[in-house]
């Protein structure tokens with residue numbers, strides 16, 4: 001008797017909580033992919049109504065994000081013409097002491113504009129999630145930079161499969177390893193398996209970053225005084241892009257100074273579990 005009551009109770013409970021699990025998974029997925037397909041608007045009335053509301057919300061979020069991106073791209077694009085006009089006029093200035101700093105500033109503005117355009121065009125949400133071997137991806141990033149003359153070492157297991165977006169991960173990791181080489185002479189990449197994903201650390205031997213400034217370096221165009229010299233050209237968007245990509249994949253990037261000197265950047269990357277959402281969707285529709 002007790003067993004049958006328990007079985008019936010478990011069945012009822014499962015039927016009640018099933019849609020909730022489904023919505024939780026859908027909300028989780030929306031957080032990392034605003035282009036995810038709409039929920040099916042089938043099932044009992046309450047579920048149908050909630051699914052419709054969820055789909056409308058997803059539509060509004062997507063339009064809002066797309067409008068902002070289009071605005072940033074339009075501003076960056078339209079700034080190109082006046083900057084070129086200013087450069088042509090500045091080149092006419094006879095006094096080199098006045099002309100050169102103006103030309104340098106204009107050059108920096110041109111770089112910022114083209115980096116902003118690149119950032120606005122980034123749309124890795126459209127990249128499909130797939131099974132990838134983190135180790136070969138890390139090795140590829142290291143090899144590309146080594147070919148360009150940098151010192152990059154890699155440590156980790158032979159293979160480490162995760163579900164993620166290879167182009168986005170590679171782009172983020174490249175930005176971070178480039179920094180380690182640029183500001184810290186050489187990079188040592190360590191890859192470790194973590195519950196539900198991987199952790200990638202990138203160590204360098206540079207000056208590190210004062211703790212009070214560690215949050216700021218992720219802001220767009222923020223560059224610290226030690227890196228504004230000729231030798232370390234940049235726009236200050238590398239880390240902004242890297243963190244927004246990794247967060248888009250459900251992970252995060254943190255920085256800390258190493259006891260031995262230099263900076264350690266840690267990327268935590270979860271392995272995407274999209275399959276359970278599809279299973280729930282199949283069950284409910």
Ligand SMILES: Nc1ncnc2c1ncn2[C@@H]1O[C@H](COP(=O)(O)OP(=O)(O)OP(=O)(O)O)[C@@H](O)[C@H]1O
Pocket residue numbers: 115175179180183184204206207208209217218222223224225226227233234235236237238239240263
């Ligand atoms: N490994 C590092 N060691 C010391 N300082 C660093 C390191 N990585 C980043 N920084 C500081 O953080 C700032 C922001 O880095 P970020 O990668 O966003 O921009 P950037 O390297 O200046 O330009 P780019 O857009 O070309 O990457 C850098 O200008 C530098 O001051």
Ligand SMILES: [Mg+2]
Pocket residue numbers: 175178179234237238239
């Ligand atoms: Mg950089």
